[in-house]
Amino acid sequence: MDFFKKYIGDKKTEVVLFSSTAIALYGYDQGMMSLINTNYDYLDTMGISEEDPLVGVIVSVYYLGCAVGAVLASYLGDIRGRKPSIFACLAVTALGNILMFIAGLGFSRGAMSLMFIGRIVMGLGVGGIDAVIPVYSSELNEEGGRGKALAQEFQANIFGLNMAFAINLAVTSGLGKQNQWAWRIPIITMQIYPVLLLSFIYRLPESPRWFIFHDREEDAHVALVEIYGKDEADGKVQELKQAAEDESAQSIGYSDMIFPSGQQFHETMVTVMGQVNQALTGYGAVSVYGPQIFQLLGFDTTTSEYLTQGNYISYFFLMTFAWLLIDRVGRRFLMVTGAFGIAVCFAILTVFGGLASNSQELGIPNMAVSVPGSVALYVATGLFGIGWLSEVWLIPTEIFPSTSRAQGSAISVIVWGLANFAVTLLTPIGFNNLNYWLFLVFSATNLFAGWWTWAYSPETGGRSFEDNQQFFTDSKEHNTWLVTRVNDGEFRHLPRGKEGDGVEGERQPLLAVDGA
Numbered sequence: 416m417d418f419f420k421k422y423i424g425d426k427k428t429e430v431v432l433f434s435s436t437a438i439a440l441y442g443y444d445q446g447m448m449s450l451i452n453t454n455y456d457y458l459d460t461m462g463i464s465e466e467d468p469l470v471g472v473i474v475s476v477y478y479l480g481c482a483v484g485a486v487l488a489s490y491l492g493d494i495r496g497r498k499p500s501i502f503a504c505l506a507v508t509a510l511g512n513i514l515m516f517i518a519g520l521g522f523s524r525g526a527m528s529l530m531f532i533g534r535i536v537m538g539l540g541v542g543g544i545d546a547v548i549p550v551y552s553s554e555l556n557e558e559g560g561r562g563k564a565l566a567q568e569f570q571a572n573i574f575g576l577n578m579a580f581a582i583n584l585a586v587t588s589g590l591g592k593q594n595q596w597a598w599r600i601p602i603i604t605m606q607i608y609p610v611l612l613l614s615f616i617y618r619l620p621e622s623p624r625w626f627i628f629h630d631r632e633e634d635a636h637v638a639l640v641e642i643y644g645k646d647e648a649d650g651k652v653q654e655l656k657q658a659a660e661d662e663s664a665q666s667i668g669y670s671d672m673i674f675p676s677g678q679q680f681h682e683t684m685v686t687v688m689g690q691v692n693q694a695l696t697g698y699g700a701v702s703v704y705g706p707q708i709f710q711l712l713g714f715d716t717t718t719s720e721y722l723t724q725g726n727y728i729s730y731f732f733l734m735t736f737a738w739l740l741i742d743r744v745g746r747r748f749l750m751v752t753g754a755f756g757i758a759v760c761f762a763i764l765t766v767f768g769g770l771a772s773n774s775q776e777l778g779i780p781n782m783a784v785s786v787p788g789s790v791a792l793y794v795a796t797g798l799f800g801i802g803w804l805s806e807v808w809l810i811p812t813e814i815f816p817s818t819s820r821a822q823g824s825a826i827s828v829i830v831w832g833l834a835n836f837a838v839t840l841l842t843p844i845g846f847n848n849l850n851y852w853l854f855l856v857f858s859a860t861n862l863f864a865g866w867w868t869w870a871y872s873p874e875t876g877g878r879s880f881e882d883n884q885q886f887f888t889d890s891k892e893h894n895t896w897l898v899t900r901v902n903d904g905e906f907r908h909l910p911r912g913k914e915g916d917g918v919e920g921e922r923q924p925l926l927a928v929d930g931a
Contacts, residue, residue, distance in 0.1 A: 426555070426620060426641055427642065429615075430552055430619060431568070433612065433616070435567070435571035436571065436611065436612060437501075438575075439572055439574050440612075441541050442571070442572035442573055443605050444477065444605070445579070445703055446578065446583065446702070447579040447583065447605060448703050449583065449703055450706065450720065451583065451602070452470055452703070452704070453465060453706060453707075454597055455592045456593055456594060456598065457595075460519035460526050461473070461519070462523075462526070463527070466843075466847050471839060471840045471841070471842060473530060474840075475835070475836045475837075475839040476531055476534050476535050477537060478832040478835045478839065479538065479832060479833070479836050480534065480537065480538020480541075480542060480832075481538040481539070481545065481831070481835075482828065482829040482831075483539060484538060484540060484828075485543060485825045485829050486829065487539070488546050489550075491543075492550065496622070497551040497554070497621060497622045498551075498616060498619065501543075501547055501548065501612075503543070504544045505609040505613050505616070506540070506609070507537075507540035508537055508540030509540075509613070510536055511534070512537055512602060513533075513603075515529075515602050516533075516599055518533060519595075520595075538832070540609075546825045546828040549565075550821050552568075554625070555619075555622060562738070562741035562742040562809055562876055563738045563741060563742050566737040566741050567738045568805075569737075569804050569805040570734045570737075570738070573727065573730050573731040577724070577728060579605070580705075580727055582600065583597075584721070588717075620638040623635040623642070628659050636648055667816070667822070668822075669822055671819070672826065673826075681887050682815055685872055685873070686807075686810065686814075686823055686830070687826065687827075688867055689811075689868075689872065690830040690834055692750075692807075692867055693807045693834070693864075694831070694834030694838050695834075695838075696753075696757055696799055696803055696861055696864055697757075697761070697842075697861070698803070699838045699839055699842075700839060700842035705719075705727070707719075708723075709723060711772070711850065711851055712771050712792075713772075713781045713784065713785040714789075730799075730800050733797035734797075734800040734804070736797075736801045737804065741806070741809075745876045746806045746809060746875060747869075747907070749801060749803075749806060750807075750864075750865075751868050753799065753801060754803070754864040755862070756795070757795045757798050757799060757857075758858045758859075758862045758865065760792070761795060761854045762858045763788070764788055764791050764792060764854040765851055765852065765854040767787055767788030767791065768788060771785055772850065772851055807827070811823040811824060811826075811827050813875040813878075814887070816880065816884075870897055871897065871898060873898050873901075873906035874907060874908055874909055885902075886905075889902050
């Protein structure tokens with residue numbers, strides 16, 4: 416019981432649990448739409464066919480909402496506080512989810528319009544959560560291995576994906592694809608996440624750093640007492656006050672980040688291309704259109720749905736390797752090898768997809784091509800989780816100074832939203848027109864993602880913020896962004912003789928305890 420009280424009452428533990436649950440919320444949406452897209456009653460209610468491009472549009476507008484929500488939530492988080500911003504985002508998410516649930520419930524006219532509105536509104540909330548939660552968590556978490564911590568939180572994202580698909584699969588199997596509740600129940604079940612988080616957020620402290628930066632020293636002291644205890648609170652207040660004074664003369668705006676002449680433009684482009692390349696791996700499409708991919712490999716609808724669930728379960732467990740490796744071999748190594756590995760898997764999928772589509776003419780048994788094709792997809796999914804799921808969210812926290820970290824997080828979510836909007840919009844069109852050749856397209860885009868990362872993305876693990884800033888400073892002096900030509904390629908790998916855990920500096924959470 417004492418053990419239970421110790422950890423449940425610990426604010427830093429509560430913040431990690433809260434953050435993980437919030438990240439699982441966005442994974443749930445990806446799994447939720449997979450089988451809804453193939454439900455006959457849903458398609459009939461929306462007035463579309465399974466091959467209609469509007470299927471992809473309904474899915475993808477959510478990501479546009481995410482992009483806008485990231486900007487609004489970051490702004491609200493800066494002026495009103497992290498907790499009010501998170502609360503507002505959760506409430507908006509819940510509202511959007513309810514609008515999706517009631518679309519066409521007892522009426523047919525305007526069902527699609529209401530579904531569009533619900534998807535956009537929910538995107539506003541989830542995008543805001545994705546922008547503010549990492550900043551809030553980093554300002555209260557003291558754990559040294561940031562790569563491991565973030566990878567563990569993103570494993571919760573895959574839990575949400577699995578939960579949604581499992582519920583979808585259960586109600587579809589029980590009720591059938593002609594039943595409206597087979598698609599409405601998975602939607603309304605998502606309310607568990609915002610309702611649970613809204614009921615729990617009152618227990619969490621506001622960011623002491625935010626209080627200090629808004630001249631609320633007494634409130635910051637109260638929050639620090641709640642987090643660290645009375646003995647350490649006074650010293651922490653003085654540290655934050657000093658940090659505020661040091662950073663007050665280093666104010667950085669969006670114009671310094673998005674224009675080539677800006678002082679943070681290089682860092683912003685590394686962030687932007689990280690998210691673009693993650694989208695180019697194709698895994699936004701795999702998450703949403705998993706069953707359709709297995710059908711392309713020759714499986715029937717029911718088998719494809721169960722294989723998709725198996726793929727997501729494998730994805731969840733293989734993600735363990737991400738947090739075991741990310742601080743040991745580095746972000747860059749996992750991203751480059753992951754992208755090239757996925758490219759090979761998609762090339763194999765192209766071959767087996769083609770053989771499956773022509774198996775009768777060629778006299779090849781279906782299972783002879785469907786099984787190895789499925790294995791390739793399982794491996795590719797695992798490689799994505801290990802190499803690309805969390806890394807692109809981690810790197811911005813290691814290269815932006817604290818004065819622009821919130822803006823960097825917002826830009827990351829904006830680009831993630833826009834890139835996934837494009838991919839999820841075009842994927843069903845690609846399936847309908849390119850068939851299995853779409854796998855070859857994803858193979859090529861993965862090759863590009865791996866090449867760009869190798870050429871231009873520095874290894875940020877095992878280094879302090881000041882060390883990582885030196886790369887960007889030196890790249891200006893060398894007049895190149897190529898990693899191999901800056902400081903003799905020093906940033907191609909982790910620092911020699913060091914591991915990624917426990918490095919001090921601004922890469923650490925802002926309230927890190929010495930010796931923790």
